[in-house]
Structures are given as C-alpha cells and as structure tokens.
Amino acid sequence: MKIYFSFLIAVVALSSCKQNANQANSVNTEIDTLQISKATKNIAAKGFNLDQVAISKQDIGKFPYLFSPAGYQQTDAKEKQMEEKYFFYNDSLVRKVSGQYYQAKVFNKEGKVFEDTYLVNAYKTDIEKLGGVEFYVGGLPALAAQLIDTEKPAYVADMYDPRPYKYKQYLIRRPKENIWIELCHGLNANQIDLTVVREEIAEGK
Numbered sequence: 001m002k003i004y005f006s007f008l009i010a011v012v013a014l015s016s017c018k019q020n021a022n023q024a025n026s027v028n029t030e031i032d033t034l035q036i037s038k039a040t041k042n043i044a045a046k047g048f049n050l051d052q053v054a055i056s057k058q059d060i061g062k063f064p065y066l067f068s069p070a071g072y073q074q075t076d077a078k079e080k081q082m083e084e085k086y087f088f089y090n091d092s093l094v095r096k097v098s099g100q101y102y103q104a105k106v107f108n109k110e111g112k113v114f115e116d117t118y119l120v121n122a123y124k125t126d127i128e129k130l131g132g133v134e135f136y137v138g139g140l141p142a143l144a145a146q147l148i149d150t151e152k153p154a155y156v157a158d159m160y161d162p163r164p165y166k167y168k169q170y171l172i173r174r175p176k177e178n179i180w181i182e183l184c185h186g187l188n189a190n191q192i193d194l195t196v197v198r199e200e201i202a203e204g205k
Helices: 002-046 116-129 142-151 154-158
Strands: 072-089 093-108 133-138 166-173 177-185 192-200
Touching: 072 133, 072 142, 072 154, 072 166, 072 177, 072 192, 093 142, 093 154, 093 177, 116 133, 116 166, 116 177, 116 192, 154 192
Parallel strands: none
Antiparallel strands: 072 093, 093 192, 133 166, 166 177, 177 192
16 A cells, blocks of 8 residues: 555656646747747847948949830930939838939830839849849838928929839949939839939048
8 A cells, every 4th residue: 555655656746747847848938939039029120221231343334324124215314413312221211312313214115015013123133233232112101201291302203103102222332332223113104213313422431
C-alpha cells in the first residue's frame, strides 16, 4: 500500500512539473512574439530614408532624360528653370523639391490603342535602368492635399487633376544632383502625366 501511494505521488509530481514547464514555454513564446512585434513596429516607424538611396553611376543623358515608348508621344511640354513640387514618402510625409522642371502629357499616337499599364511599366523600366528607385506608390496623401489647398503651388496647374491620380514617384541620386520623377496615371483620360525635377545639391551636403 505504501509503495502504491508513493508511486501515485511521484506520478502527480511529474505531471505537475510537465504542466509548469509547458506554461513557462508558453509565456516565453508570448514574450518573444511581443518583442518581435515591437521590433517590427520600430523598423516601420523609421520608414524609407531617401538619403540612403544608392548613388547612380549610370549615364543618364540630358534633361529630362526620358523618351516615350514606341507608339506614344510627349505633348504640351512645359519646361522651367526653377519650380517647386511636392513628393511623398512613407505614406504620410511630404517633401518640397525645387529645381529645373519638366512636365508633359503622354498620349498614344494615332492608330495606337492606349494601354495605361504598359505605358507606366515601360517608363518604370527605363527609370530603373538609369538607377532610379521607386519610393512612393498610391493616391494623394492627406497632407499633400492640404498643402495644395493652402499654398496653391504653380505646378498643380500643369496637371490634369492632382486628386484622382495614381502616383508613382522615383529618385535617381547623383553625386551633385537628385533627379525626382513622377508618373501620374489612372485617369479618365487616355494619358499619363510625366514630371521631372532636377535638384542641385549644395557642396558639403
């Protein structure tokens, strides 16, 4: 009887130890998960740093650097020695860039069917060949819309309409200049808007 009772106590004790071990593992797993989650949030909070984009060593040619794909043409082009324009990043931040400015509408030539996706991807490929990095894709951020309403920047007059656009924005970093490029598409009209701003970098920056 004593032997049976001792055996029963041993079984209960062993079961209790396993249960405690499982609970400890569960707690540790939860803590690790929370730590990973916090780390991920911290990385996301830092966002995309435009100043860390690699400097392109490609020969990018002459301003405004981009040609139309076969079957398309740039029309109603506006070129200015100096203009200010907003570029967006990290979904909610706006950066005002000033420099040599080019803006044009890109249409299909007569007899060519307009293809929004093809045209945007063709430009994207050409931009990436020049060392460009895509840093924003999406609609007009709320802060940018607010700035457009309050500051009324001149470049908005060159656009079909800044609000319904789908935006794709790119940066080509150069040793002495930044090349900012914007493709606006997804309009009711069969066109996209192309904008290029060449920002000179002051020495020592």
